[in-house]
Amino acid sequence: MQNVYSNSSGTHRIRVAVPVYLYDCFDYMLSPEQYQQVEVGARVLVSFGRQNLVGIVMEKLPLDAPIDPAFKLKAITELLDDRAILDTNVLKLLTWSAQYYQFPIGEVMQAALPTLLRQGKPADILARVWNLLDLDAESKLKRSEKQQEAYKILKLHPVGTTESVLNLAGIETSTLKALEKKQICECILEKQDLSPVPVSMAQMPLTANPDQKNAIDTVLKYQNKYQAFLLDGLTGSGKTEVYLQIMQEVLKKGQQVLVLVPEIGLTPQTVSRFQSRFHCNIALLHSGLNDTKRLQAWQHAQAGKASIILGTRSAIYTPLPNLGLIILDEEHDLSFKQQEGFRYHARDVALYRAHLESCPIILGSATPSIDSYALVDQGKMKKLELNQRAGSAIMPKIHVLDLKIAQKQHGISQALIQEIQKRLEKKEQVLIFLNRRGYAPVLICDSCAWQAKCPNCDANFTLHNKPYLHLHCHHCGTIHRKPDQCPQCNHTELKPIGMGTAKVEDHLNELFPDFDVIRVDRDSTSRVGSWQKIYDRIQTSEPVILLGTQMLAKGHHFPYVTLVAILDIDSGLLSVDFRAPERTAQLIVQVAGRAGRGERKGDVYLQTLRPDHPLLNTLVKEDYRQFAQQTLAERKMALLPPARYSALIRCESKSQDINQDFLKQHAQLLRDNSENLIDIWGPIPAPMERKAGRFQAHMVLLSTDRARLHFYIRQWWQNMLQQKPSGMKLSLDIDPQELS
Ligand code: ADP
Ligand code: ZN
Ligand code: ZN
Secondary structure: OOOOOEEOOEEOEEEEEOOOOOOOOEEEEOOHHHHHHOOOOOEEEEEEOOEEEEEEEEEEEOOOOOOOOOOOOEEOOEEOOOOOOOOHHHHHHHHHHHHHOOOOHHHHHHHOOOHHHHOOOOOOOEEEEEEEOOOOOHHHHOOOHHHHHHHHHHHHOOOOEEHHHHHHOOOOHHHHHHHHHOOOEEEEEEEOOOOOOOOEEOOOOOOOOHHHHHHHHHHHOOOOOOEEEEEEEOOOOOHHHHHHHHHHHHHHOOOEEEEEOOHHHOOHHHHHHHHHHEEOOEEEEOOOOOHHHHHHHHHHHHHOOOOEEEEOHHHHHOOOOOEEEEEEEOOOOHHHEOOOOOOOEHHHHHHHHHHHHOOEEEEEEOOOOHHHHHHHHOOOOEEEEEOOOOOOOOOOEEEEEEOOOOOEEOOEEHHHHHHHHHHHHOOOEEEEEOOOOOOEOEEEEOOOOOEOEOOOOOOEOEEEOOOOOEEEOOOOOOEEEOOOOOOOOOOOOEEEEOOOHHHHHHHHHHHOOOOOEEEEOOOOOOOOOHHHHHHHHHHOOOOOEEEEOHHHOOOOOOOOEEEEEEOOOHHHHHOOOOOHHHHHHHHHHHHHOOOOOOOOOOEEEEEEOOOOOHHHHHHHHOOHHHHHHHHHHHHHHOOOOOOOEEEEEEEEEOOHHHHHHHHHHHHHHHHHOOOOOOEEEEEEEEEEEEEOOEEEEEEEEEEOOHHHHHHHHHHHHHHHHHHOOOOOEEEEEEOOOOOO
């Protein structure tokens, strides 16, 4: 072939990862000048089928590399970057991820790019930066608390503060604009200065207690070397202080620190803890940012301007020229695992990244995952324990309330009601946990036992009373009017059974009319800033009842809460998933950990119909660590993960027969071709067999030999994808965390 792309020694080509659901990269031609200029890790626009897509250059092919005559070689449409935007380590990490999770490389690459870069927008953008002009403006701000607050923060950071950082400190752009009108501050659009910002201390570290000191000293022995640590510290034992003191040393050397937190853990409070300790550029990467702000933060990280990169799951793929430490807080949290599409686990990817970058990594939690304890046992991770609460706080006491014998009012035991009343009268706060949104999980006919079920799922409708009475399926989103009478027998008494947060809210208002009930769940905090307002109110010592779901369980510091009650722990004790006990124990300990974090001791009440359940016994009489050791031993006995490695095939179609036939046929193929190294469970119907009108089936693959498991799955899975009937959806989940 001789054309503008070729010369006598061959054709100029690059190999490109294109964002399509195909496992290969594709070769494209380019001119000799472009070939000269292009770097591996840059973006190119290429035509694919009838589309123009943004791909990543994975390789510059040697001129004489053979050309596959079966494919018509096309030229790239455009070179989008004149330099690499993904560095070698991140490219390696992404390539490894694509292989390990057996997901198309082009799609995996997308996980690493902010939306605007994915869309082919330029990699250099202008930054909105705020400067304070009037240092003596207090008197002009008497009327607006918001403006006073913004002014206070601007005074602390008077020059060149990026808008995204101010937004995360809780200051809205509209407030800044109002101040700008009064000529108190100005906004400048800057070509971003991406040079590193020097780090200095904003606040002295606390005096570490002996456990903290031991943890800090141990990690610091491993600077610029790979080593994984599990920081196993009770709730309130000062893990954050340990992170901060280790970070201090790493930052001092001019290195970057990547901090990953769970999805709803990235609150303004988390950010301000870092901001109040260090003066430096902090890049925030989470899904709540708009595209421009996200790209900006990403650039700061990628250019080395940001010293601290604080983000959720996908931030693990941020290019960092100078990475010196990775911290993954609340490592047991499920949000680190992506549950759809490219199903990576940020914890495992982080471990590999630390290895690639030769830096230490700390996984921290008060309730570490059984997986992490197993890694400690295998010597792959060093455990650091924090065994006492920092400061003067002590661990709360757990009480189990037997619902079978208890006197109850509205599903709350009389003893608990009295305790709550006592606390409130002493001007303390109470936290009530119930992991169920809505008014009631079941609506049943009093006469014929008909139940309101979602027509599309194997699930009951949840009854909601706000903003009006309706039925809502939490699995597919279907909404129906609440019927006035039973569709089966026309009886007019339809009874809500069981409790959701909305119902408990009504009851609590009735039981404690003198005190406010603050409900915290997805329904009550959906408005931007509402969670912040609630949080601020909790931080005042006003005696209130907090009522909420998961959202209240995560890492928050509520110093005035002295009583925590979990109204219904039984659903967690009954689940079929072998990980249910682990999740339930973590939930109990995390919720309990919100009690007694201040000066006064805390108490925790668990309501249950099964007070003698072994899990509860271990948690009450011993502790989470004891529970974890027992659970790990049980998993080993039963040859369940982490004693074996696993993969889950999820299959979905319009008929369970189609699913079963297809999976059985392929199970047999795998059985015949894998030297008996793989144990196959199923196919079985998924725990919720019908969802949104489609049938779901599962098949679990287990083996003690991870390399062989992945090896045998690879070819087999590719075949399966090629042979799947149209209309069927298939997915492969390596190291699945949930059987749903
Ligand atoms: P964890 O993250 O382990 O739940 P935190 O880091 O939130 O715990 O710490 C709980 C509280 O203890 C915080 O208010 C923190 O400022 C305080 N604290 C941490 N370490 C110390 C210390 N060495 N001395 C005094 N107070 C401390
Ligand atoms: Zn009926
Ligand atoms: Zn449904």
